[in-house]
Amino acid sequence: MRVIKVEETQIASWTRTLLAQQRVVAVQERDERFVFDDLHQAEDLRLDHDVTLQPPLRHFLPEREELVSFDRPDRYAPVEPDDRPFVLLGVHPYDVAAICQMDAVFAAGVPDPHYNRRRALATVVACDVETPSGNVFAGAMGTAVVEDGYDVLLTRIGRQYLVESRTAKGDGLLALFGDDVEDALPSDLRRREAVWRRNRQGLRQHALACPPQALPRLLALSYNDELWQERSEYCLSCGACNLVCPTCYCFDVQDVVGWDLKSGRRLRLCDSCMLEDFAKVAGGHQFRLRRDRYRHRFYRKGLYTPERFGFVACVGCGRCIDSCIAGVASPVDVYNTLLERHPEALEEPREGAGARSLGQALASLLGRESAEEAASAAREPVLTLRPRCEAEEPRLALAKAATDALEVEQLVAKDPYVPGQAKILAKRALTNHETLYRLCLDAERKLGHKSGQFVQISLMGIGEAPISVSSGPDDGPSFEIVVRRVGNVTEALERLHPGDTVGVRGPYGTAFPLADLRGKDILVVAGGIGIVPVRSAIQEVLWHRGDYGRLTIAYGMRAPQDRLFGEEIEAWQKEPGVTVLETVDHLEGLWHGQVGPVTTLLPSCGIDPPTTAALVCGPPVMYRYVLADLIAAGMEAGDIYVSLERKMKCGIGKCGHCQINGVYVCQEGPVFTYAQVKNLPEALQ
């Protein structure tokens, strides 16, 4: 680390030198506000800005970017990346903190190559705030000043700037000031300390009535507070708060195709969890109403992200307050009101206090006890606002790869957004609405899925849809999916024939843990097309018949003509120790079986709680009743497995669409134990 002292005029000449060498994205004035944009002349640089309209995140996760290029029907390729290094100039400390958070998010699990590539190409030049914006509260969030996460930090002291280099990249930029620059004196550093003290105190246009570390506890206590309904009545669901947020990273994916009807691009666009269709699935079920959407944003910032990553995902930039014309987006306002109603959030948590159940439910799903433990897993002593930038490893690998053509090729070959190819081997209509497809990956590669997992099926130019794998895992190089025609992709799939190609990503998500259930009786409860994902488990149990006790299948459907796998069901019934019970909701046509909801079958299932594991899958409305009956029959919540459908899009825990509270269904689901989800209010509404 080196700190030098330069004149204001030297900043301008240094910027000119930078511009001559590489792309510079810098803060400039536009329409009486400030933006990060490509800098064309050094004179346009502004370091006295209050806040930019859009966060610098847009230069790592653009509002619109190409993910995949394709030639219909069967060629997909990663897009040619823009591999120009660039300097991001004028980043305020709270935005540096946000960048560190996003680094952690996009490096976690399956790293996102697009974000990481841009991040690796960037040199971040931060600058301490000279002009506080009207709604900034970074002081309250501990992000008014940052001590790392940048390459260079500029701090104005009087008519001079202190320039600190923090990294090797930063040293390179510092060297551009030339040889005859002065090192900062201890007295200069003291003046810088004074700037920092002033900003820590000054960047508080709104006062948060608790330390940010108390927010997860506060939110755990406030889930059913009336505030969510009261405030959401004023929420326009316009998405502005998300779309200007430096820590909002949800995205939507869309295909565009050219006039040749062959070549096209798969795009991702910044999305917003406030929008009406954000969590709506192809079948039309709306998983989050306006109130729930309004609440979700605050919970992602103050509870879900802390539980997962160990940091509060609000850095106090105030952009959401600036942009909400309804005046209901302010986190400080919401948190302070909740604090008045739940002052116990400020007390030390008592052992076994029930109020934290939501947070605990999420933490235990993530394999952790609490947010504090999540923080320590991130090698931080306490819950923090700003993770250290430890996303270095994948980023450095990418940085290196960016300079090495061969490695780039390998890297993009692993791009998680580029589908593999699969051929349709067979197609069979099961009902008027559902069709079974047998698919085989190219080169007879095995899918390698487990029972209960799903894949993303792509029809380039139309889109992508999450579909459960319906065949058991030992089924050779091919696998089966069953598709109900409810959306664009599934309708278009219907027009394909054996020999045609589709794109496949995956398998994704959790599976029914059948290996752990050996020796148990297996009870399958399926409603409607819920039979599709559990069929994989049924097949697996049948293939290893001797490893399991009784197999009982309770299958409810709307009407007889909706019955799936009819012939197979007859064959299952003939296997030793297998019982299939069926019922229809509506008696239409020929039916000799039971009439009524699937729960009417449960008393006849002969459930022996200690030796039984239940696998449950069906429409959202079914779970509450079936689970209540299974518990009433004496089963433990840990022995009941549910498979939950949500709007899975990216499959790798990034896009945000499939979340149940803080849980990514594509990562921690779709198969959960009832014990895992019973305290997640959004799971089984």
Place this chain on the structure above:
Amino acid sequence: MKKPRVAIFDFAGCEGCQLQIVNLEEELLSLLEVVDVVEWREGSSEKSPEFDIALVEGAITRPQDVRRLEQIRARAKVLVALGACASHGGVNKLRQRLDLGAAKRIVYGASAREAFLGSGPVQSVDEVVSVDARIEGCPIDSQELSSVLRSLVLGGEPKTPNFPVCVECKRAGNVCRYERGEICLGPVTRGGCGARCPSYGMWCYGCRGSVDEPNIHAARAVLERYGKTVQELEERLALFGSR
């Protein structure tokens, strides 16, 4: 693959949406590679008994329009409402605010009683027949039309955007019109236009109609917050027949 046959029809409207098709210019040639335009009064002299895709522009105002539209529906596999007039009545619906006789006298003076001016209530296309897709806007965005057509030809079902203009306005990095002291209909208006008006320095006029579930209560509160009246908002909403 046989090229889908496209027919274009117009009812009460300014023909500006059809003009947007002409405005595709070079893209028109690409379009004609992909579809056969079999009937289009503004662009071709041919007529066809049947077609795969009907693009219908304009609002429905006379009994003979209703019959003609029903015939078009019967001949079309897919019917697309083109523009604000077809989608929700558009500026034609302004007339609904007046007594019909009075409106006719204002517009036609002494000729108002002529039989050929048999105007009745203004209806959007979907108030008369079922509609498979809507392309909103006054006028339509020609790029949106071309992507809807490509999607239909590929066998997709074009989705009418259901997010407010604010989404694209924020993505565009615009300063909010409310910050400028203006009433903007963006927060309740269906997007898909790329926030064109705000990006060029105007408020949103609401030409694409409202999103599926506009929060009217919130919109009223916003007006109050910015010192505007509900009447000002309603006048804006009325322009394009928003419902």
